[in-house]
Amino acid sequence: MTLEDQLFAIDEGFWLRGRDHFLEHLDEKALLAFPQAGEMHGVFDRDQVAATATLVNRWRELTMGDRQFLHCGEAAIISYKADVTRADGMQYSALVSSGYFRRDDGWKLAFHQHSPL
Helix, strand or coil, rough: CHHHHHHHHHHHHHHHHHHHHHHHHEEEEEEEEEEEECEEEEEHHHHHHHHCCCCHCCCEEEEEEEEEEECCCCCEEEEEEEEEEECCCCEEEEEEEEEEEEEEEEEEECCCCEEEC
């Protein structure tokens, strides 16, 4: 699996999987930028973010379009258009960017941003 495919698979897991995926793939601290009212914006530790990944608010039926990838040594950035459905049926579309850093135990998400469409 290429690094590009690996990072997109990790990002997909943040949408569709639960707390354990977050704990495995988040850096110790991550900068999150969710512009919707009531969402997270700022620097949060891994446990705070993982606690938000409950079954009640998980997403399903994710489509990632217009995938972009930039690899810069120990860092990599992906971006894509997300079309997804929340467990309660709510539809959501956004441009998404995620920044990853290579750590001793693999690539970890340190930045994640949504721009709703």
